[in-house]
Amino acid sequence: MKKALKLFLVAFIIAFSLLNLAAEELHPRLKKAVASIDPILPYQLTRTLASPEFAGRLTGHEGYTKAAKWAATKFKEWGLKPLDNKNGYLQPYPSPYTVIDQASMTLYLPTNPGQDGKLEYQSVGLKPEKDFLPLLYAASGNKTSELVFVGWGISAPELNYDDYAGVDVRDKFVLCFRGTPDPARREFQYHDEHRTRMRVAKEKGALGLIYIYPEAQANPNGDWLADFMPGMITEKTADLIFKEINSSTAELKKALQTYKRPISFALKSKLAYSVTSRHFPDGIGYNIAGWVEGSDPKLKKELIIIGAHFDHCGQHLGLLFAGANDNASGSAVVMTLAKAFASLYPRPKRSVMFVLFGGEELGLQGSNYFAEHLPSGFDKVVAMFNFDMEGEGDGAWCGVSAEAPTIKEAIEQANKHINIIRGINAIRNIGVRSSDFAPFFLKGIPCASFGSNGPHLAYHQTGDTIYRINPEIMGSIARVSFLSVYYLTEK
Ligand SMILES: [Zn+2]
Structure with missing residues (x-):
């Protein structure tokens, strides 16, 4: 009995250290890809998105449309495939404002x-x-x-x-x-x-x-x-x-x-x-989407969607609601991931699509539209990752569908290398104050949603500017989600 226990303990310790060893060793190619995610990129993207030029990105407004076209040119420049052949990277939908x-x-x-x-x-x-x-x-x-x-x-x-x-x-x-x-x-x-x-x-x-x-x-x-x-x-x-x-x-x-x-x-x-x-009852909103095609002939028919809301509250009464943290920061993280995956060779096995949603602030309109018009040509969506407010703080929280152990494991495994996530909550239902994962969650798609730990004090106020933003936290969130998504593309 005593001997058996000893043996068991030894086996346990060996297994545990092997597990840890596995976590410590990243494939050199991955290591390089993670290291190439420079926090300055999401910071610069956030600064551009929060600039007066885009007038607070109110969906339907010309400031938003200008920003959407700018993001589309970035997707193109980085080599992502457009959402569809007719409208390119932009997916229009009605958006009164x-x-x-x-x-x-x-x-x-x-x-x-x-x-x-x-x-x-x-x-x-x-x-x-x-x-x-x-x-x-x-x-x-x-x-x-x-x-x-x-x-x-x-x-x-x-x-x-x-x-x-x-x-x-x-x-x-x-x-x-x-x-x-x-x-x-x-x-x-x-x-x-x-x-x-x-x-x-x-x-x-x-x-x-x-x-x-x-x-x-x-x-x-x-x-x-x-x-x-x-x-x-x-x-x-x-x-x-x-x-x-x-x-x-x-x-x-x-x-x-x-x-x-x-x-x-x-x-x-x-x-x-x-x-x-x-x-403006006839306003038009846009989702902006581009993707990286998987390399495995079979698995490339399976899609992972990475999204963030691109919009904020606009400019009113002469006040600019720049929405640097909410959600230029999340958009910047998604764009950073798009660039990282587009330049990864060999390409991941599954396909990954990057979407910047319109109309979240108007009631999840862009993500609802996208979830109702999922891109054709794929067999299924294996996961949806959402990013909302990633720019303030020094740690991250995340929520994962209660029924999605694979996603949780991938995030935990990734976090062993980046050590930025402070806690993972189970998403069991959708509250009235939700974010863009909701329409996907309600369709039964396993979801994960990330946010930095704040304090988010200037929420929906003119104080939500680039001066509150910490580049490092965005870089770390981009790295941990890059690895998490990568593991899911291969599993
Ligand atoms: Zn938001």
Whole structure:
């Protein structure tokens, strides 16, 4: 017994060290390919993508289209094959969009009634980005009305929950939080979509819906609705309003979360909101895609898709939302991988396609379109890798489909050489705030999604510029994913 245990231990130790040895030794060709991934390339690509020339890459806008054509020339220069013969590297699809030229908000807060008993108001002018932002699909208008607080802004009679019950919001601005009464109940997810919330508010007769967010963020994820003026104010600004009822944003949110029942009421405070915007219903968005053909006669019919969203929020009110981290950085990593695979000889066995998606910020539109129109000529898609926000921090996280052990093993094996991934989570379902792997995951394609560890503090703000970006983290993420993808092409 003792001897058997000893033998087992010895065998175990030998096997373990062999395993480790295998991890330590990279084939010289691979070693060279990994070493040739220079962090300066993704950094320079990020800087170009985040430059004013591309106007924040709002899908449909000429700034985006210009950037898309620029990326296509890079794919061509590096020797990738175009997605198709007709449109080359660009895959067009319909993408309506809106540009906000001007917006202003003024609050009228009730003070003590004057001697005649009439309410008097104190006006507070709000500053763009510091206190408020229009949602980036707001229609033009100039309206003043009282506010009505409607909790989460959810009307779900089928779930026995209605924030609109008992309040009249006709010709008023409604004020609410993002979220749902119970995050554990996935059936509320549909009601947490911006589009659902906006449509409901409009159907109830509201002039517009004003979100309360911790900080004002650019957000183009919704549909332009005629005469409807959605916007967003900060929690600090909302606190000024809730003084009227001797409460605060934090108290109201806590009560909603604790009791999971609606708390809705009309306020005396008024909002004057004016927007000048231009809506383009016939906008065209583009995915940009090129690929490297596999070398194995059979396995080249199997495809690995490497993608990142190329778009961001655009330029509005004279503010440039450059989106360096979100997601020029992810696009730059994908482009870096494209270049690395295109110059790898002999070529990998399976085929690899590199896609820069449009319209993620508008609600995963480009990746949905791509997943619905998968390139022909392949037998199957064996994996999808997604990159979203890779530029800030000194480590990486990744999520992998719970049912995809091969992908997880490939990433773990690759990470032994690069040591940058701090943790791998299992992806089991798709939340309302997701990224471009979602449409592929929902089709049953095994997915992996990478992100750097942040802090991502200027998320959807004008501060998301090249000055926040660390070239090294992008280089490391490119290297670890290059190796992971390589292992999958060969297995
Ligand atoms: Zn993003």
